[in-house]
Amino acid sequence: MYMQGLANFIDDFLGGLMLISYALVVGSILWSFVILKVTTAEVAAESVLSRSIKVLHIGAVALAASVGTKLVIKGLVLASTLGELPLGAYAGTVQFQAGLLRFFLALGFLWATRKLSESPADPTGWKTTLWLTVPLVISGAWLVHAVGRFEERALLMATTVVHQFAAAVWFGCVAQLLALWRAARKDADALALWPVAIGRFANMGIASVVLLLLTGLPLAWVYIGSWDGLFGTGYGSLVVTKVWLLLVALGFAYLNNRAGRRWRENPGDNTLITKVPYYIEAETFILIGILFIAATLSSQPPSVDIPDRTAQVSEVINMFLPRVPKIHSPSHEALMAGEAGRVAVVDKVPSVAGQEWSDYNHNVAGLFLTGMGIFAMLSYVRRFHWAQYWPLGFIGLSIFLFFRSDAETWPLGPIGFWESTFGNGEVFQHRIATLLAFVLGYMELKARTRPDAKKLQHIFPMLCAFGGILLLTHAHAQFELKSEFLIQSTHTTMGLLAVIMASGRWLELRLVTPDGQSAVEGRIAGFVAILAMFIIGNFLMFYREPLY
Amino acid sequence: MFSPKSFKAGSLAAALTLGTVLAAGDALAHAVVTESSLKEHPIQVNHATKVVLFFNSNVELALSKVFLVSKGDVHQPVDIARGKKPGEVMISVPALTEGDYALKYKVFAADGHLTEDVIRFKVTAQR
Numbered sequence: 001m002y003m004q005g006l007a008n009f010i011d012d013f014l015g016g017l018m019l020i021s022y023a024l025v026v027g028s029i030l031w032s033f034v035i036l037k038v039t040t041a042e043v044a045a046e047s048v049l050s051r052s053i054k055v056l057h058i059g060a061v062a063l064a065a066s067v068g069t070k071l072v073i074k075g076l077v078l079a080s081t082l083g084e085l086p087l088g089a090y091a092g093t094v095q096f097q098a099g100l101l102r103f104f105l106a107l108g109f110l111w112a113t114r115k116l117s118e119s120p121a122d123p124t125g126w127k128t129t130l131w132l133t134v135p136l137v138i139s140g141a142w143l144v145h146a147v148g149r150f151e152e153r154a155l156l157m158a159t160t161v162v163h164q165f166a167a168a169v170w171f172g173c174v175a176q177l178l179a180l181w182r183a184a185r186k187d188a189d190a191l192a193l194w195p196v197a198i199g200r201f202a203n204m205g206i207a208s209v210v211l212l213l214l215t216g217l218p219l220a221w222v223y224i225g226s227w228d229g230l231f232g233t234g235y236g237s238l239v240v241t242k243v244w245l246l247l248v249a250l251g252f253a254y255l256n257n258r259a260g261r262r263w264r265e266n267p268g269d270n271t272l273i274t275k276v277p278y279y280i281e282a283e284t285f286i287l288i289g290i291l292f293i294a295a296t297l298s299s300q301p302p303s304v305d306i307p308d309r310t311a312q313v314s315e316v317i318n319m320f321l322p323r324v325p326k327i328h329s330p331s332h333e334a335l336m337a338g339e340a341g342r343v344a345v346v347d348k349v350p351s352v353a354g355q356e357w358s359d360y361n362h363n364v365a366g367l368f369l370t371g372m373g374i375f376a377m378l379s380y381v382r383r384f385h386w387a388q389y390w391p392l393g394f395i396g397l398s399i400f401l402f403f404r405s406d407a408e409t410w411p412l413g414p415i416g417f418w419e420s421t422f423g424n425g426e427v428f429q430h431r432i433a434t435l436l437a438f439v440l441g442y443m444e445l446k447a448r449t450r451p452d453a454k455k456l457q458h459i460f461p462m463l464c465a466f467g468g469i470l471l472l473t474h475a476h477a478q479f480e481l482k483s484e485f486l487i488q489s490t491h492t493t494m495g496l497l498a499v500i501m502a503s504g505r506w507l508e509l510r511l512v513t514p515d516g517q518s519a520v521e522g523r524i525a526g527f528v529a530i531l532a533m534f535i536i537g538n539f540l541m542f543y544r545e546p547l548y
Numbered sequence: 549m550f551s552p553k554s555f556k557a558g559s560l561a562a563a564l565t566l567g568t569v570l571a572a573g574d575a576l577a578h579a580v581v582t583e584s585s586l587k588e589h590p591i592q593v594n595h596a597t598k599v600v601l602f603f604n605s606n607v608e609l610a611l612s613k614v615f616l617v618s619k620g621d622v623h624q625p626v627d628i629a630r631g632k633k634p635g636e637v638m639i640s641v642p643a644l645t646e647g648d649y650a651l652k653y654k655v656f657a658a659d660g661h662l663t664e665d666v667i668r669f670k671v672t673a674q675r
């Protein structure tokens with residue numbers, strides 16, 4: 001059980017990492033050809049090329065590692081779920097073979113980047129690398145949903161591959177832009193290329209977005225098929241979340257394009273240097289979120305296949321409606337008494353105490369977050385300077401979670417602390433979450449109140465992004481009942497908000513004027529982050545678990 | 549024993565904020581049953597039957613398992629075979645007495661996802 005939970009989680013997470021490393025590789029290749037013009041006379045400076053090859057190399061290493069690990073982990077998941085692992089059958093699956101092919105292709109890229117780093121401007125080396133990209137992109141077709149389907153199989157596979165390709169170009173190029181910016185701080189050639197690269201990327205970015213929509217819409221049409229399917233299933237709601245994040249990413253892309261245009265009209269305009277790099281950083285957070293959602297999507301049944309398990313839009317809205325938070329918990333005895341019936345496969349009895357216990361946990365946690373949100377907003381007003389101590393709420397929350405999240409274990413239940421922590425995957429993960437809430441509160445408190453602790457500031461948005469991504473990755477509904485989806489719909493929404501919160505706070509920290517004051521855009525972004533936290537708190541505070 | 553409910557409750561909160569729900573889960577994924585013969589042909593008392601399930605995706609039978617669950621959550625593995633149509637899986641259910649049962653399946657879909665799910669059913673005497 002312990003191994004299975006952990007392996008499942010890693011399997012899901014690796015799906016996201018695989019997409020990211022694939023995008024790094026594919027995007028870097030396109031970047032080198034289109035923006036660095038490696039095969040033309042206009043080729044970029046050698047220092048810039050080396051930097052780009054380095055990113056490509058990182059992508060290839062990550063791809064080999066994630067694909068390789070996934071093959072092993074998938075085997076472990078199978079072994080622990082089935083109680084045995086028929087190796088021959090596993091090796092015979094399309095998944096295993098396509099994965100293995102990708103693994104070898106990744107090794108091929110490692111070899112190619114080694115060659116390239118010896119002579120970065122060698123057009124032949126680049127052409128070889130380009131040829132390796134073709135089977136890499138095509139092999140993706142056997143790793144998507146569509147491969148198992150009965151209708152329009154080939155068409156769906158091809159469309160998905162093009163969709164993935166477009167996303168990869170976008171993400172990979174954005175990652176390359178970040179690397180170029182880092183280089184530009186020390187390297188004159190990179191600095192000179194920066195505005196040019198922004199301009200060249202604009203066209204490619206637009207092309208990839210158009211391609212994303214052209215392929216995404218028919219896929220959504222086939223896999224979702226109805227409004228209830230869009231809002232009332234895990235698959236649909238992930239697509240909705242993806243679209244929201246896409247809009248935010250497009251907003252950043254628009255700001256970058258505009259800055260590039262202004263620079264071309266008036267090279268004295270320095271937005272391109274003072275703000276754009278940070279927009280690109282925030283955009284990266286969002287794009288990573290999108291890629292993780294994409295990976296999660298592939299582990300959900302398409303909405304069209306589960307018409308009898310689809311929730312109505314009104315039921316989904318009901319999950320988010322305000323109501324009086326529950327601040328009385330059922331007794332621990334009552335909770336434990338109902339557990340046996342609730343987890344039974346046959347003769348399942350929904351447990352009212354279980355539902356109320358859960359509502360109480362969510363609602364109280366929501367009160368913590370909402371309270372923190374209010375104090376954090378107040379802290380923007382000079383008169384309420386003391387409100388900057390709001391991260392203390394996280395410490396309170398962690399103590400609350402410690403007592404409430406696993407009712408069966410110490411201190412409330414019969415199972416000892418060490419025994420439960422190391423004997424059960426879920427409890428282990430909770431204990432880590434609890435500890436992290438505590439650490440986060442402590443660090444953010446220091447970061448906000450002590451001027452000498454500035455370095456700690458970036459931990460908060462990083463962990464928020466990580467948390468948001470984990471929430472989105474773990475959007476596995478137990479779709480036995482649609483009530484599970486209703487719970488998941490709140491998960492997904494909060495994951496979305498957490499990613500927005502992360503990029504907002506990040507921008508606030510990065511967008512400071514040379515005199516140390518925060519820029520207007522930064523303050524707006526910071527406020528958006530706090531607002532997102534406040535809304536998460538609200539959703540939790542009003543949360544009511546469907547009885548099942 | 550370790551209820552997913554209390555698990556979710558506590559973890560959600562933490563997850564949202566710093567989101568560290570490395571949530572172990574009943575990783576359910578992609579192959580779902582779109583149709584089953586149980587609806588039209590309920591199982592009769594003391595009568596071994598073949599139950600036919602239709603999945604939305606091709607299923608790797610060698611990497612799949614189906615259990616018959618009876619009262620007290622007793623799990624008993626049952627034989628599965630490929631049906632005639634794509635996505636069709638035949639399950640051999642032994643003769644059963646009256647009562648509540650479930651089929652718990654763990655199947656490996658052609659797209660590489662492992663799905664676990666439960667189908668509940670009743671066996672009643674014909675009147």
Ligand SMILES: [Cu+2]
Pocket residue numbers: 145298299300301577578579657659661
């Ligand atoms: Cu799938």
